[in-house]
Amino acid sequence: MASPRGRGRRGTIPYAVPVITMVEWTRLEPWRVARARTDRGESVIVKWAGPHPDRRYSEEWRLRTEVAALRFLADDLGVRLAPRVLAEDLAAGQVVLEDLAPRTALDGLLRRDGAAAHLARLTAFARIRGELGAVTAGHASRYERRRRALGPVDAAADLLGHAAPIRTSGVPEAGRLGVPLRGGAERELATALDELADPGPFLVLSNGDPEANNVLVHERGPVDARLIDFEFAAFRHALHDAVPLHVPGPAWMWVTADALGELGDVYRRALAAGVPQAEDERRYGLGLTAACVAWALTRLRRLPALDTRPAGDTSRAQLVATLEAAARTADACRALPRLAGWCRHLADALRLRWPDADLDVTALAPYTPRRP
Structure with missing residues (x-):
């Protein structure tokens, strides 16, 4: 029909x-x-x-x-x-x-009421993302058999997801800003991409879009969260799914786990139930930093489009916030310091390029929506 x-x-x-x-x-x-x-x-x-x-x-x-x-x-x-x-x-x-009704998408509740009104639902969001990784770790070959039975798949391309095109798109935009990738930062980016390409025990199933619009929750009573939209699902590095708790996604100006009851720790504990290596500070910090920087550089690919936007378009300030949030995550994890510095230089260059984006987004409430 x-x-x-x-x-x-x-x-x-x-x-x-x-x-x-x-x-x-x-x-x-x-x-x-x-x-x-x-x-x-x-x-x-x-x-x-x-x-x-x-x-x-x-x-x-x-x-x-x-x-x-x-x-x-x-x-x-x-x-x-x-x-x-x-x-x-x-x-x-x-x-x-x-049909998962009467559950509703978490992002709609955040837009309507603000994050402070939905801390329990944000906690459930962080937990279920970690649980997805925990229960699927070690089962990649089992999933691949099921997926291949339905048609061809490129597991290598799926593994990197949005990080795949960074070397050809993302890094070149940095050159356009006068902040080329070189020296220690270049070596650390190679380390980050190597980590994402070879997750080891962190290889888990992701739905491919771990943002708040793809989790459904009950507005009243027990949250009982469920994940939706698996059209880009693949086994990849688990820490890709933690990125939205530390770095703003397309819908938001600013997110921060610290202001929301350590959501990053909620995710990490849930993941560690099936991936004990998540307790390793060095390994976890490297993976999280790598995933956050990869996301920030993916967003940097939008530079040509954002250059055409009118002054005051919030997408510009959001890109600055994304790069700075990735750098803050690296600092907190004590990982890839030169790469973190490079991200800050990129953010500074954008502030100079777009005076309208020279804002202190950290003063915004967590999960402040980006205006269309």
Whole structure:
């Protein structure tokens, strides 16, 4: 059945489950998503693969990855961290998932009420990300078998995720700012990328987008968090999933674990339940710093686009904050000091380039939204 054309359309989907009667649909990029009702009155979620800005992965690839990851968690490992797959028709590009309502996305609550009102939910967010790593550590080959059964996959490319293009995009932008990568910083970046490419015991499953919009929580009562959106799932370094607790993601101007009850420690303890090496200060600090710097350099690739934005566009100040947060994380972890200094020089260069971005974002409340 084709995707419905508007909210409120009705129809049926021929799966090997009770007939699904469409009662509502809402388009959410990069997916088309509908809430549907079966003829037994059960509420389910129907997803159609849709376009995505990251053109490295086809719609078919992403749908197969989502199905493989969710079945791996529920069927192979027997854990309830994400929705269950109820049925799929990969040829038609559709999948039917468990409806996790009345849970709602954490980022919406943070935007509405601020972080201070949702410390318990932020703590659950940090914990479930660590739990995902803990329960999947050591099972990469098991997941890979399931994923390959659905179609080809490039495990090497998946491993680095957003860090893969840094050498060709991210570092060149630094040169444009007059802060070229050289000497000790260059050697430390190589160390960071080596760590991410060879995680050892830190090799775990990530959904590929560990931000607050991809965790659903109950607004009242027990939080009972669940993770969603596994279309970019892959086994990669666990500390990629800790980055949003230390460095602002696309939606936020500023985040800080210290001001929110040490969320980074919550994540680390949860991860250590399955990855005991997370207790090693040196190894953990190196991995976290590497992942945070990789994210900051990924965001630096946006320099040409941000140069075209009007003065006062908050994306500029956000990029400054991202680089400085990565440097602060390195300082706290006592890791890669030259790379941290390079990130600070980049932030300083951006402040000079964009006087409107010369702000003290640390004065903002944690999880202050970036204005569109």
